[in-house]
Amino acid sequence: MEDLLIVIWRTVFLYVLIIVVLRIMGKRELGELSVVDLVISVLMAEVAAFALDDPDSPLFMAIMPILVLLIIQITASFISLKSKKFRDVVEGGPAVIIRNGVIEEQTIRRQRYNIDNLLQQLREQxxxxxxxVAYAFLEASGNLAVFEKDSDRPILPLISDGVIQKEHLPLIGKDMEWLMNELNAAGYSSPEQVFFCTLDKEGMHIQEKGRTG
Structure with missing residues (x-):
């Protein structure tokens, strides 16, 4: 009976602890978990399972690894905010699967994404x-974002946290010279002053660093 009460107590405690840790990690849907988030979630589940399997082990031995994993996740998230290269490695980025009605064969092979999956997601939309299709992007979450030729252009960041996203400029038919001219016309001498910039149907949308609603 005593062992049963210990297991119940540990289960409740670890449940609450993991809920708190996941809340601290931030809100994300399951399909939007990055590789780091997914690995940490799996490891936390394993640590909790070990603690429940062995009621005689100190509970501290389960709490400490969970807290260490939380620190790793927060650190990785902070680095991800500051470094696009790190973010691309850990989370990946969108891949152009269809461009102007033509399937990008090399891209789908590189992404290990077959034609059947592509056609299924097109039918679903x-x-x-x-x-x-003007553009179809395979997002990091695995979802397919489709923009037909008569629809609005896709939202692509031209500048993200002060860094120009050069790979997106050809997708909207623009170049670096055009972007710098647009920034200068808007009163910005450097992309480092810009937190976010994109081009939509209403024109350039530029948000300066430090601006709040």
Whole structure:
């Protein structure tokens, strides 16, 4: 009976602890978990399972690894905010699967994404033909974002946290010279002054660093 009460107590305690840790980690849907988030979540589950399997082991031996994992996740998130290279390695970025009605064969091979999956996701979004697609992006979450030729252009960051996203400029038919001219016209001498910049149907959208709502 005593062992049963210990298991119940540990279960409740670890449940509350993991809920608190996950709340601190931040809100994300399951499909949006990065590799780091997923690995840490799995490891926390394993640590909790070991603590429940062995009621005689000190509970501290389960709490400490969970707290260490939390510190790792917070550190990785902080580095991810500051470094796009780190973010690209850990979380990945969108890959252009269809461009102007043409399937990017090399990209789908590199992403290990087959034609059947592509067509299924196109059907789910009521896209009648690949030829109607201006751009289709395979997001880091695994979802397919489709923009048909008669729809608004996709939201692509041209500047993110002061860093120009050079790979996105050709996708909207622009170049570095155009972007710098637009920044100068808006009163910015350097992209480092800009937190976020994109081009939508209403024109350039530029948000300066440090600006709040």
């Amino acid at each position: 009521q896209v009648a033909s690949v030829r109607n």
